[in-house]
Structure formats: structure tokens, C-alpha cells
Amino acid sequence: MEESTRMGYCIVAGSFVAFQFFFSAVSPQLSLALSRRYCSLNAVKKCEWNSRYRSPRGLRGAGQNPGVLHTDPSPRAPSPHSNPSLCVPIPDLLLLLRYWKTLGDSLFVCHHLVALYAYGYVLSRGVLPYFANFRLLSELSTPFVNLRWFFDTVGQPRSSWFVLANGLAMTVVFFLVRIAVIPSYYARVLAWYGTPEYARLGLAVQVAWIVPSLALEVLNLVWMYKIVRGFYRAFCRPRERKAACSHSD
Structure with a gap:
């Protein structure tokens, strides 16, 4: 087994232990100190609250990893820093499966399984590091998604300005890192498609490489539609109702 692969598996195990410790010990104590609402949540909500409290992992996985901005998109270009960040989704899935009764989400599981199927080849064979890290940029939208959930859980009105501001930021960032990058990503894919190096991949x-990418685009488009629809309901419909009431008066 190559040293980079061994390191990847060690990071998976270490990350799961660290995330579990934060989930079970750190998050409950921190949440009690920061929000009185946490005490009144039922066990299911507390479980999901603690799982979402770890959202900065997305920024850590995408932001601190120099492989994300690797300039050589060759399918076999070396990227010695790529493996640690590619291991980030694995502890998430393990935690999700352990607490399936409270955290279970079929779309979320499909997203992780599709990603891990592809990442497994990156970790075990050292191929496609650029494209795998490119996909991790999508995690930059995760903190905004989780913040929206926290607002809903504590009963913050969706009409409040900071909820609307977070909704706008979430919509914009989600679009930029998951939808707007689609043409650029597949332009790079097509540049290598059919080449001798592509054939050597097997x-x-x-x-x-190709099938999970297409599956993730479908999931991202579904989520984008739901986000836009939710933002429209929260931001536009109240104003439309006010305008209608003013007109009737």
C-alpha cells in the first residue's frame, strides 16, 4: 500500500474520532452556552443540531487545500495535498449511518455515496486529483445551508433581515460553487476525453469519473431549485401580499 493511501485511511479514522468527539462532547456544551433554545429541543433535534454544528469542515476541506487550485488538470497529475481533504466526506457518512433514525436523508446519503465511490479511486489509485478537489469547492455553500436550519430551529422569523440575508448569500454561493462551475468543469473533462491518457485510466x-459527476449535477440542480423556491417564498411573496392588500385598500 502506498504511503499516501495509508495516510488517507489514517485521516479517515482520525477524522471520524475527532468529529464524533465534537458531536458528542464539544457541541452540546458549546450549544448550551450560546443558545437557551438548545435545552428545549427533543433528542432528534439535538442530534441534528450537533451534526450541523461541524459545518466549518467544508471550508476547511475546500479552502485550506492547495490541491483545489492545482493548475494541472491532467487525470494523473500528482497532487500530494489532495488526499486529506478528500477524506472529509467519509466521517460525515459514517456518522450519518450511525444516527440514521435521526439524521437519515436519502438525498444526502445518495450525494455522499456517489462522491465516495469516485473518491475511492482517487485515494487508492492516485488518479483525478484535480477533478476530485474541484468538486470539493461545493462545500463552501454548506455553512449557509446549516445556518438556515439553525434559524428555523430556534424559531427565527423568515422575514427577519438576517435570515433573508443568509438566504440570499446561500442562494448566490450555492449557485456559484455548484451550478455556475458546471461549464468550466465539463470543458476540462472534454479536453481529456478520448485522449491516450484518458484511455489509460481504464x-x-x-x-x-463521469457517472458520479453527472449524478451530482442532478442532485445539485434539484437542491438549487428548492433553494430558489424557498427564497422566493420568504422574500417575494410577503411583499406581493402587502402590495395586494395596499391596492385593495
């Missing part, structure tokens, strides 16, 4: 790696 059918299994090719399928792990």
Missing part, C-alpha cells in the same frame, strides 16, 4: 476509473 473503464472502471472512467465510469467513476
